Amino acid sequence: MKLDHTARGVFPIAPTPFLPDGAVDTKSIDTMCDFYFSAGATGLTILGIMGEAPKLDADEALAISRQVIGRCEIPVIVGVSAPGFAAMRNLARAVMDAGAAGVMIAPPPSLRTDDQIVTYYHNAIEAIGGEIPFVIQDYPLTLSVIMTPAVIRRIVMDLPSCVMLKHEDWPGLEKISALRAFQREGSLRPLSILTGNGGLFLDFEMERGADGAMTGYCFPDMLADVVRLSNEGKRDEAHDLFDxxxxxxxxxxxxxxxxxxxxxxxxxxxxxxxxxxxxxxxKLTETARAEIDFLLRRLAKHDPRARF
Structure with missing residues (x-):
């Protein structure tokens, strides 16, 4: 089940469930995995920014990965970003031995030039091994690292184990178009592009050439439906549901x-x-919770999945 460039659909970014005392909620890991599978996920991504990965120690990160991989019937991508390559290598190899489909690597915020970005990914893959499929996480809003389409092309063409881009630039529609144009002209090999940003631009990202979504919006079943409707050419239905x-x-x-x-x-x-x-x-205040409940009641008029 190793990840490759043909990956499509929805790979939700999963949260890490905790108990009120801060311990990992292992029972909820199982129910969460089942929930995403029933929602139409084609894969699952764990230990990302939404997964509060920096708040986990190494043993917790590996234990969570093994439990998710063992529970899921779909490919699992594990975020292995770390301040140093030793920790990245240890986690990447351990989760792949456990059955992960691939790993996701985000650039550290210190990178500024194109050459620094490309060199970092070369060094990272040298550390974890070129046999492990990996995902580039392009999230400049949080990571403050600007990757141009040309830089992404360099990484993909230099490193055969790069099979996917998690695209979270904003605005980023033109970046998707540029990358697909590179493919049409033959200067970029096939690459899966899944998009993030909470799904905020998924409707048009699909039309620009994205293969699906990799984000944590709390209705992954809606994301799956939008991807499906877009692929079926049902543009108005996709936009109506998204809206x-x-x-x-x-x-x-x-x-x-x-x-x-x-x-x-x-x-x-x-x-x-x-x-x-x-x-x-x-933390949410009582006012914030009331606002969310209000939004859910309004959403339920159009999508019955919001009725609890």
């Missing part, structure tokens, strides 16, 4: 409480037992 969810997608985009919002709704949907995060973390 119904847009107010909640927008609410999730708030810095500081986005993950709290997602976990709150995922708890209400039965995916996890608690909406707890590890400190430091943003």
């Amino acid at each position: 119904a969810h847009l107010p909640l997608i927008r609410y999730e985009q708030q810095q500081g409480v986005g993950l709290a919002t997602r976990k709150y709704v995922l708890r209400k949907r039965g995916a996890i037992a608690h909406d707890a995060q590890r400190a430091p973390a943003g």
Whole structure:
């Protein structure tokens, strides 16, 4: 089940479930995996930014990975970004031995020039091994690293184990178009492109050539439907469904409480037992919870999955 460039559909970014005391909620890991599978996910991505990976120690990260991989019937991508290559190598090799499909690597915020970015990925793959399929995480809004289409092309063409781009630039529609143009002209080999940013631009990203979504929006089943409808050429239906969810997608985009919002709704949907995060973390006020409930009631008029 190794990842390759043909990957399509929805690979939700999964949260890490915690108990109110901050311990990992192992029971909710199983219910969460089952929830994503039933929602139409074609794969799952864990230990990303949404997964609060920096708040986990090495043993916890590996234990969570093994449990998710053992529970899921779909490919699992594991985020292995780390300050040093030794930790990245150890986690990457351990999760691949456990049955992961591939790993995701984000660039450190210190990178500034094109050559620095390309060199970093060369060094990372030398460390983990060229036999491990990997995903480039392009998220300049959080990571502050600007990757141009030309830089992404250099990485992909230099490193055969690069099979996917997690595209989270904003605005980023033109970047997708540029990369697909490189492929048409023959200067870029085939590459899976899954998009993030909470799904905020998924409707048009699909039309620009994305293969699907890799994001943590609390209705992954909606993301799966939009991807399917777009692939079927049902443009108006895809946009109508997307537009119904847009107010909640927008609410999730708030810095500081986005993950709290997602976990709150995922708890209400039965995916996890608690909406707890590890400190430091943003928290929802009672007013914020009431606003989310209001958005869910309005959404339920158009999508019955929002009725709890």
